[in-house]
Amino acid sequence: MKTIFENGGEGRAAVQFSDDQYPTEAPKIEDRFRRKNLKIPEVSEIEVVRHYTTLSKRNYGVDLGFYPLGSCTMKYNPKVNEDMAKLEGFTNIHPMQPEELSQGALQMLFELQEMMKEITGFDAFSLQPAAGAHGELVGVMMIKAYFQKHDKKRKKILIPDSAHGTNPASVTLCGLETQEVKSDGNGNVDLNDLRQKMNDETAGLMLTNPNTLGLFDQNIIEICKIVHEKGGLVYCDGANLNAMVGVTKPRDAGFDIMHVNFHKTFSTPHGCGGPGAGGVGVVGKLASFLPKPMVNQTNGMYHLDYNIPDSIGKVKSYYGNFGVLVKAYTYIRALGPDGLKRVGQNAVLNANYMRVKLMKHFDLPYKRICQHEFVISDRNMPNGVTTMDLAKRLLDYGYHSPTIYFPLIVHGAIMIEPTETETRETMDSFIETMLKILQEAQTTPELVKGAPHTLPVKRLDGVKAAREPVLTAR
Amino acid sequence: MTNIPKDLLYTKEHEWIRVEGDVGVVGITDYAQHALTDIVFVELPAQGKKIDQSKGLTVVESVKSVSDVYAPVAGEVVEANSSLKANPELVNHDPYGKGWIAKLKISSKDQLKTLMGPEQYEKYLQEQKH
Numbered sequence: 001m002k003t004i005f006e007n008g009g010e011g012r013a014a015v016q017f018s019d020d021q022y023p024t025e026a027p028k029i030e031d032r033f034r035r036k037n038l039k040i041p042e043v044s045e046i047e048v049v050r051h052y053t054t055l056s057k058r059n060y061g062v063d064l065g066f067y068p069l070g071s072c073t074m075k076y077n078p079k080v081n082e083d084m085a086k087l088e089g090f091t092n093i094h095p096m097q098p099e100e101l102s103q104g105a106l107q108m109l110f111e112l113q114e115m116m117k118e119i120t121g122f123d124a125f126s127l128q129p130a131a132g133a134h135g136e137l138v139g140v141m142m143i144k145a146y147f148q149k150h151d152k153k154r155k156k157i158l159i160p161d162s163a164h165g166t167n168p169a170s171v172t173l174c175g176l177e178t179q180e181v182k183s184d185g186n187g188n189v190d191l192n193d194l195r196q197k198m199n200d201e202t203a204g205l206m207l208t209n210p211n212t213l214g215l216f217d218q219n220i221i222e223i224c225k226i227v228h229e230k231g232g233l234v235y236c237d238g239a240n241l242n243a244m245v246g247v248t249k250p251r252d253a254g255f256d257i258m259h260v261n262f263h264k265t266f267s268t269p270h271g272c273g274g275p276g277a278g279g280v281g282v283v284g285k286l287a288s289f290l291p292k293p294m295v296n297q298t299n300g301m302y303h304l305d306y307n308i309p310d311s312i313g314k315v316k317s318y319y320g321n322f323g324v325l326v327k328a329y330t331y332i333r334a335l336g337p338d339g340l341k342r343v344g345q346n347a348v349l350n351a352n353y354m355r356v357k358l359m360k361h362f363d364l365p366y367k368r369i370c371q372h373e374f375v376i377s378d379r380n381m382p383n384g385v386t387t388m389d390l391a392k393r394l395l396d397y398g399y400h401s402p403t404i405y406f407p408l409i410v411h412g413a414i415m416i417e418p419t420e421t422e423t424r425e426t427m428d429s430f431i432e433t434m435l436k437i438l439q440e441a442q443t444t445p446e447l448v449k450g451a452p453h454t455l456p457v458k459r460l461d462g463v464k465a466a467r468e469p470v471l472t473a474r
Numbered sequence: 475m476t477n478i479p480k481d482l483l484y485t486k487e488h489e490w491i492r493v494e495g496d497v498g499v500v501g502i503t504d505y506a507q508h509a510l511t512d513i514v515f516v517e518l519p520a521q522g523k524k525i526d527q528s529k530g531l532t533v534v535e536s537v538k539s540v541s542d543v544y545a546p547v548a549g550e551v552v553e554a555n556s557s558l559k560a561n562p563e564l565v566n567h568d569p570y571g572k573g574w575i576a577k578l579k580i581s582s583k584d585q586l587k588t589l590m591g592p593e594q595y596e597k598y599l600q601e602q603k604h
Binding site: 165408462 | 512514535537538539540562
């Protein structure tokens with residue numbers, strides 16, 4: 001397929017400008033600073049429409065079909081979220097206008113802060129971070145600032161071997177040091193390893209719960225106790241809040257600080273580098289370290305509060321990605337407490353339904369009731385068929401593949417997360433397809449190894465792309 | 475079958491070291507390269523870098539993941555394998571030969587006693603399998 005730059009011809013345009021729309025004065029920018037030969041495609045309206053409609057037909061999203069991408073949570077985004085984010089009162093305001101003229105927007109933010117406190121159990125909650133990994137960074141910055149004030153020698157952060165890769169990255173970016181903690185045979189944190197590694201130089205533990213195996217750590221109370229007794233803080237990577245929302249509050253387990261990926265739990269669009277939201281909640285003793293400003297209310301008026309004594313400062317221009325926060329607010333208000341609880345319960349029920357059906361045929365390394373996702377391995381796939389082959393073959397059957405080769409502690413990991421919105425029929429037909437591919441691997445392995453066969457592009461050379469990346473369309 | 479040469483010492487993190495006088499040649503094992511799949515980038519440690527035992531020596535990147543390579547013993551980097559810059563796949567094709575990563579001037583030979591021999595490493599790999 002051609003790129004938009006290869007389409008069109010000289011003089012074609014989708015818009016007619018009249019003469020009075022062109023500037024009559026000479027340009028004020030000196031000639032030497034002006035770019036020549038701007039590569040703007042000259043295309044007619046129908047060319048633009050066809051180009052992007054064709055592209056959209058080649059795309060795949062949760063609005064088209066099942067997208068069981070574990071860890072990433074490709075959750076359905078209700079369309080009412082978009083309607084609310086488009087309300088004129090929200091779209092026609094400017095962040096620089098006076099607080100008296102922005103009361104509705106500030107009220108929304110304040111109420112969302114309060115609702116997040118209720119859902120997570122924390123004492124204070126900032127909505128500023130622009131994505132999950134940003135929230136993590138902000139959380140670790142607060143831990144660092146806290147110990148700079150109270151106990152400077154604490155510079156190490158413990159991270160389990162099942163963690164998201166962003167955890168050690170956040171720690172390193174803050175100038176702290178990562179130390180790995182092992183998992184035990186049940187997929188929990190190895191308590192002995194944790195006890196041995198906690199000392200007076202440890203700032204704390206960063207723990208994803210439920211973890212990336214989709215397992216709720218059965219020793220979570222004990223884990224928090226071990227860290228607290230040695231003077232550390234416990235950070236919850238709340239990426240997987242969607243499994244327990246409305247059912248339990250992370251604060252009650254003993255966590256001191258937590259970020260929440262809003263797309264995974266509160267149905268905002270999956271960022272992929274675009275605008276996201278990754279708010280952070282903390283216990284009382286960390287509240288004075290939160291980014292500024294927070295939204296507060298005095299005498300019925302909402303205002304931005306910059307009086308946060310130990311604040312790590314501003315982490316985002318203005319106040320977070322406002323439109324995304326409107327969508328999260330809408331989702332929470334539309335569902336209410338009971339609805340949110342059912343979200344968590346159904347996410348877990350759906351995952352366990354699929355786990356039990358698939359574990360009869362695929363290897364399931366951690367045989368426990370899972371939370372919102374589970375991980376199978378490639379151990380008993382026949383004829384040298386790999387996880388990659390299975391993932392590519394699924395595309396032929398019209399599915400997006402699950403997350404593969406993560407977490408690293410499972411051989412040839414296949415990480416499946418159906419989310420709460422899928423019907424039993426959809427899950428059944430995906431399971432049937434998985435079994436069919438397993439059958440093909442037995443009888444016609446070359447068919448699976450050569451997949452995909454039906455897509456516009458065949459098997460791409462991922463290795464060559466990584467070794468010799470071409471990053472422009474030219 | 476995983477290749478485990480008899481003349482090397484091994485770590486639990488799947489590095490190997492070949493002792494040549496005061497210098498140790500370091501790389502990752504056949505098991506490690508196989509687990510990582512196609513290596514697409516090897517960061518070359520700077521010459522003169524001083525490093526403690528079990529600390530991050532450098533980083534290898536595969537299509538699947540980015541992984542730390544730990545120093546089997548404390549030492550100073552005397553040379554890094556510059557041919558990996560253009561041909562990171564050497565780590566896959568010849569992990570114990572042309573795919574070596576760095577040469578360390580060993581600070582304390584006593585630390586070599588903390589490493590595993592080939593039989594011990596083979597046993598360790600067996601235990602690691604779920």
